[in-house]
Amino acid sequence: MRRRLRSRGLALHALLALGVVLCMFPFYWTIVMATNTTEDIYRYPPKLTFGSQLLVNVHKVLQNIDLFRAMLNSLLVACTATFLVLLVDSLAAFSFAKYRFPGRNLLFGLLIGMYLLPTQMALIPQFVLMVKLGWVGSLKPLVLPSLANAFGIFWMRQYIVGAVPDELIEAARLDGCGFLRQYWHVGLPAIRPGLAFLGIYTYVSVWNDYVWPLVVLVNPDRLTLQVALSQLNTTHNTDYSMVMAGAMIAVLPLVLVFLLFARNFIADATKGAVRG
Amino acid sequence: MELSRRRFIQASALAVTGAAAAAACGKSSSGTSAAKSSTLTLWYWGGGLSDKVVADTVKHFTAVTLKPSVIGGDFKQKLLTTMTGGKFVPDITGIKGEDIAGFLPRADRFIDLNTLGADKLAASYLPWKWKQGSTTDGKLIGFPIDIGPTAMFYREDLFAQAGLPTDPAAVGSAVSTWDDYFALGGRLKQALPKTFLLNNSGSVFSMVVGQGTTRFIDQSNHFVGDQDHIRRAWDLALRPQQLGINAKINDNSWNAAVGNGTLGTEIGAAWHALDISSAAPKTKGKWRVAAGPGGPANIGGSFLAIPKTSGNPQAAFEIISWLLSPENQARGFTDAALFPSSPASYKLPALTAPDPFFGGQATIDIFGPAAQKIPVAYEAPADAAVAAPYYSELTSIEAKGKDPAAAWSDAVSQAKSIAQKQGVSV
């Protein structure tokens, strides 16, 4: 019995490890391409090892686009958007989850309907709206529309229903706490893991957003990372090693930061979800 | 490292200041038109102008600050979106040759360069190119940068291996008609089985269309894409595949193919030399240029324009005319393979000098005569949109093996409906 379990465990780990290799291989290959020249990439059979051209390629990238400023812009936008989403969504979700105010069910149903609305289709009017507001070319259009995503409220509401004990809220209310106090003292501490998950999710989706910034960031001095990267990609003379160097610089910080904090975030998120 | 409340507050303070900073940054002006602004922005795409000439232009004009930006990605989309947005519109902008026809109907969004003194310079530039950048009522919207006289680039070393003529003049006469060209392709393939004559049928199609005097829409805004001249282009475009000499490359593997001997020739415009040399620098010295089959055409070749919102139109025009003077256009040829639109440049040493990438050949010997013989055709604003289905169907034949007869009728019917949609009579 024990032997069978052990071999099954090994097989399991082997399969999982294979999956990890498949997931990670693109990163490895991106680094390989970034450290070689474009001609090495076109070699047949292709080169699988690192080269020495990294600095050359990075230099070319920086010549073509203002990569670091684009990263900074992405960082700025993602942080601001994440903060606002966490604030707005947690407050709203807290209300939906723990308070039975008139029209709650109707409004929540409306929310579900709104969630299914693929707002990406409204690209043009949103652009026209930004024109009217005079926000075109700045980073502002990237922040507010990211708030209009109902996923956050769904997730937080579900989380709060399970994670925040009603008795504590009741106790706080009896102690004389108003809604905001109840949110701050009772709600927030309990939903930290849920906030963490939503924070990552929002941060990542704002960071990776491509279509909308492509349309609205008309000022070439103020681009976000994805748009700046795509400018490296031309059909005629694509210098792949340069493009991959750009991609590597773009991806690695996010991945590193994620790797640093993810252990806790994912653990907390799944722990929290269990409670729900 | 748990997300403690204190960190939450720290993070929020940071984000709020960040937002404030973003808001503050967003308020930067875009060249207000109140007073004549002293900073002018120039937009162009990679390879659209010589970067060195642009850098010199920046140094040359001390009264204003010229700020060039190389815009990657979809240039036309960026320009259009920016003009719609009304902010950050460049003071000088490039316009690609394939887009100029679409911008002419919106001439009111640009400044008529004749009002800034361009008419005095008209004589220095090729008349048909000048006309291409003008509206029907004589307003000059686009100042000519370069033209795209076509020729055939070929791999001299592969030709030698295959026992074909290698001297440009001999090659030129050996491929003077399309039939001759395809026959040569057959011999090339027989001798070197891995080498194809050309990259895809689209290049033949666009070349033959360009060699004619009518395109897809005639001067009375009537669709003519189903007539013999287009049909002939279509049939010619399909022949290489029937003969097995079409590499059918429609994706980015072209970059590798052009370097490793998969492609024996490339038919294209003078600026195409930059594409080849960038994609395959190791083939330096192996390529030559000869007169292409069917005579020359013009493919590409761009313009510089001044949007109406420009902060200082007079200064902008001075910059343009300096940047595109015959001497600087000649430098554009050396740096970025931009074939000048000013005939005076053709006699300058930059143009007549041997080109090391082409093994020391003076390519002006081919492109110069070609530039003189370019046929002029009317290009309607809807031309590009109407032409698109033909190219799509050609790639369908190459990629999916679609039946050519069905592809032709699909292309024509789609082109017709697009034409109707754009207001063309069918």
Place this chain on the structure above:
Amino acid sequence: MAAQSTAAPRSRPGSARRPAASHRTRGPRRVWSFLPQYLAISPFFLVFLGFALVPVLFTLYLSFQRWDGIGDMHYVGLEQYRFLISDRTFWLALSNTLIIWVLATIPMLFIALVIAAMLNSTRRLTAFYRIAYFVPSVTSLVAIAIFFFAVFSSQFGLVNAALHAIGLPAVPWMSNPWTIKVVIALLMTWQWVGYNAIIYLAGLQAIPTELYEAARVDGAGPVQSFFRITIPLLRPIILFTVVVSTVTGLQSFTEPQVMFGSNASTNPNSGGPGQAGLTVMLYFYHQAFDNNDFGYGAAISWALFLVIMLIVAVNWRIVARTDR
């Protein structure tokens, strides 16, 4: 993490109590007492109204106009829709989008479920695995699209080299219409499989082990307990992931746009050889920004919206057959 219905949350002691002050009061008094809650939910609704709902309605309005982005708008009634119905390229784009979506979503969710099940039964290295599988979903889609494009290049990509090494013929990944869709689907799968696996894992861990033990005592095998216990209890989560995958998958744009570039002077943004990679969103982008036909672009996006709604409704029917 289940998508709750609008019914009351599962009963928990004490959750039904209302603040004593407004017990049994009706009307404005009661509404007023909940002012903080209304204020709390208002930012979202206001932002949504302004930045999502109104623009979407404007798109509808725009789809009845002809507009080139710079000039004036002309009212044209249903002309854009009439053109849409007879537009072969639109139907091609629609079928491309659906095929890619099916090719991507079904295997992806299935693999995610399998991975989640495997992760659930390992005890060691779980954190490592979870992070490793999650990382692809935080990667820049642009960078990955470029990567996939280079690697699956018909003549000189890594994949064909690997096939060659084991004696198989090279596949024209980027020229054949079907393989183009496969590559795009692979990209989508690669990016989201880990993300969905983590979500399923959370759901699996919420299932009490006593249920499995009881089933085993009753004589159920692993397959049976998988289908009788796991799937039904995971149903809300599965529904959630299916809906999310549908909504995002049918709107795919970045992958084909980045892969096939937009710098071609003839036919930009056309989805590659044979337009095999042309998705509806890419076609919308092409019509609006390359052909300056914003009215038609609006009509295209509304058609897509209707298709999405239809498919989500069908998904809902299939997956959420039992109401919990």
